[in-house]
Amino acid sequence: MAQKKEYLSKNQKIVLDIIEKSSQPMKAYSILFNVQKKGLKAPPQVYRALDKLVEIGKIHKIESRNAFIACRNSACTITNATAFSICESCEDVKEISSSKLSKYLSNFQDKEGMKYNKYNLEFFGICKKCK
């Protein structure tokens, strides 16, 4: 389920390429700046590509930071179950791939027995380097 689509469009490839080259989340307008030499001139071109890439699970949005990071979680077959650790000091972000965690959360039911088809979890703390 990680990949719902085999081929990416030109703009989607360009945007994904930039994001994959970065080890850290990138902001939309920083992506825009970086792809201008490739001919993408306006925000909608970037945002459309971002939307699609998020949809097919190639990238994830870090909601608390309004930034986008490439998915490197090869075990991340469930694109709609994401977890990240975020350092509040250096802003380093890592995708967490714990099958135990994802099982626990995917099976979570609220008081009324409702189950969810999607979740996003963001952990915050101070990373090793910053300690």
Next chain:
Amino acid sequence: MAQKKEYLSKNQKIVLDIIEKSSQPMKAYSILFNVQKKGLKAPPQVYRALDKLVEIGKIHKIESRNAFIACRNSACTITNATAFSICESCEDVKEISSSKLSKYLSNFQDKEGMKYNKYNLEFFGICKKCK
């Protein structure tokens, strides 16, 4: 730890009051519109109040929606451990108060044994009414 402060300032009270009267998350500019009759005219006045109210745990930000909801989780002594269920159809949002869930997540350690002092979890699905 839910309340770090006994008294709220005038603007903080006004903003909190509006949010508490709403059963659902409110957007900052909708709050602004609603408090203009009370004399708060400009965005910074609202955003400052929001920042403080989030900090002391009176409200939470729903990151995926850029909206703010009052904390009604009386058991929510840990303001920095938040979980919500969000209906993707009607946008209904509920704060989840499950001590089991919060214990599990507060104790979660990543591969390198790192623990976190804060998390935010957002579940997505279709609520009962919308089914």
Next chain:
DNA sequence: CTGTTATTGTTATATTATAACAATGTAATA
């Protein structure tokens, strides 16, 4: 080729959030 759909290019604008600085209020204390 023809109709259909996805993608792209483009301009303008909407929405969310903060910088910067002056003015005022509040409270402890010299």
Next chain:
DNA sequence: TATTACATTGTTATAATATAACAATAACAG
């Protein structure tokens, strides 16, 4: 009281994030 320190407020302007709308082009199945 006068003095200081600090939090809060008011205000203007602007930054940062994201989408609407529509025309043009490309991709592709029938």
